[in-house]
Amino acid sequence: MSEKVLSPITKVEFIKEPNSSNHYQTNGLDSLMLGRGEDFKCIVGDSRYALTYFNDNTFQCCITSPPYWGLRDYNIVGQIGAEDSLDEYISDLVNIFREVRRTLKSDGTLWLNIGDSYTSGNRTWRDTDKKNAARAMSYRPPTPPGLKPKDLIGIPWRVALALQDDGWYLRADIVWHKPNCQPESVKDRPTRSHEYVFLFSKSEKYYYDHEAIKEPTKEKTKLRNRRTVWSINTEGFNGAHFAVFPPELVRLCLLAGSKPDTIVLDPFLGSGTVAQSCIEHKRKCIGVELNPDYADIAYDRISTTNKGLGL
Numbered sequence: 001m002s003e004k005v006l007s008p009i010t011k012v013e014f015i016k017e018p019n020s021s022n023h024y025q026t027n028g029l030d031s032l033m034l035g036r037g038e039d040f041k042c043i044v045g046d047s048r049y050a051l052t053y054f055n056d057n058t059f060q061c062c063i064t065s066p067p068y069w070g071l072r073d074y075n076i077v078g079q080i081g082a083e084d085s086l087d088e089y090i091s092d093l094v095n096i097f098r099e100v101r102r103t104l105k106s107d108g109t110l111w112l113n114i115g116d117s118y119t120s121g122n123r124t125w126r127d128t129d130k131k132n133a134a135r136a137m138s139y140r141p142p143t144p145p146g147l148k149p150k151d152l153i154g155i156p157w158r159v160a161l162a163l164q165d166d167g168w169y170l171r172a173d174i175v176w177h178k179p180n181c182q183p184e185s186v187k188d189r190p191t192r193s194h195e196y197v198f199l200f201s202k203s204e205k206y207y208y209d210h211e212a213i214k215e216p217t218k219e220k221t222k223l224r225n226r227r228t229v230w231s232i233n234t235e236g237f238n239g240a241h242f243a244v245f246p247p248e249l250v251r252l253c254l255l256a257g258s259k260p261d262t263i264v265l266d267p268f269l270g271s272g273t274v275a276q277s278c279i280e281h282k283r284k285c286i287g288v289e290l291n292p293d294y295a296d297i298a299y300d301r302i303s304t305t306n307k308g309l310g311l
């Protein structure tokens with residue numbers, strides 16, 4: 001049997017905002033979809049507009065991590081996460097994921113990783129990001145109405161419930177436990193060592209391959225259904241300046257949520273971890289990334305890492 005040769009990947013410059021000077025030309029859907037034999041496409045553009053171009057029932061699953069609210073500056077106009085109010089942030093995400101739902105197959109799923117944060121106590125500045133000072137938000141958004149200084153905002157659950165209200169089936173809250181979490185200098189609460197990955201489905205019945213992600217029992221004598229706490233170390237990616245997915249986290253979502261040769265969507269592609277995992281596991285991927293510099297990182301990562309595969 002001959003080895004599957006991956007086709008050259010394509011990077012498409014796409015619309016940021018219709019009818020504005022920020023408008024990149026596109027040849028419409030044809031230039032955004034995968035061509036015959038293509039495995040990965042990186043679309044440089046704003047997910048709020050780019051997704052509206054795709055047909056219904058296109059993607060088998062979506063695996064993604066949007067920017068967290070008020071946490072990191074991705075240095076580009078139109079970025080999600082820089083909204084002044086929490087309500088605007090949630091509404092932007094609900095609108096984007098409504099388009100994701102439309103473009104998913106009827107048995108498709110969404111795997112959404114999202115992080116939490118604390119109210120600022122009305123400080124307008126943010127402590128430097130110890131990992132990368134340049135990337136911290138230079139301001140803190142105001143405390144949302146009804147919350148107090150030092151409150152944990154509960155963003156993941158606020159977003160999850162808003163998506164449920166919008167029509168998604170909320171099927172699981174997976175706790176991503178990070179054994180190597182960042183130390184915190186706090187003395188009045190435990191150090192945070194987890195984030196959530198929510199599993200949503202478009203319909204009541206959906207594709208979920210539980211066999212593919214079974215885990216060993218405590219005695220390690222047999223396999224059992226995967227539990228909702230996943231202990232996975234965070235991993236940096238050389239070249240990326242922000243939080244990237246650990247490949248193992250993506251692998252579990254991908255194997256449970258998709259079959260080989262189906263198309264996976266990441267509307268916040270970043271350094272391209274989802275695309276890389278798709279190629280390793282013989283899925284196809286379309287990613288959207290607003291910042292052209294990060295799109296280049298993803299593009300270079302996929303082309304360099306997979307050279308031997310024919311890219």
Ligand SMILES: C[S@@+](CC[C@H](N)C(=O)[O-])C[C@H]1O[C@@H](n2cnc3c(N)ncnc32)[C@H](O)[C@@H]1O
Binds near residue numbers: 065080290
């Ligand atoms: C948390 S990072 C994703 C990291 C990614 N999972 C990885 O493994 O590298 C979020 C990304 O969303 C991008 N982004 C922000 N607003 C966007 C928008 N409106 N449309 C598309 N991408 C956006 C940011 O530039 C950033 O690269």
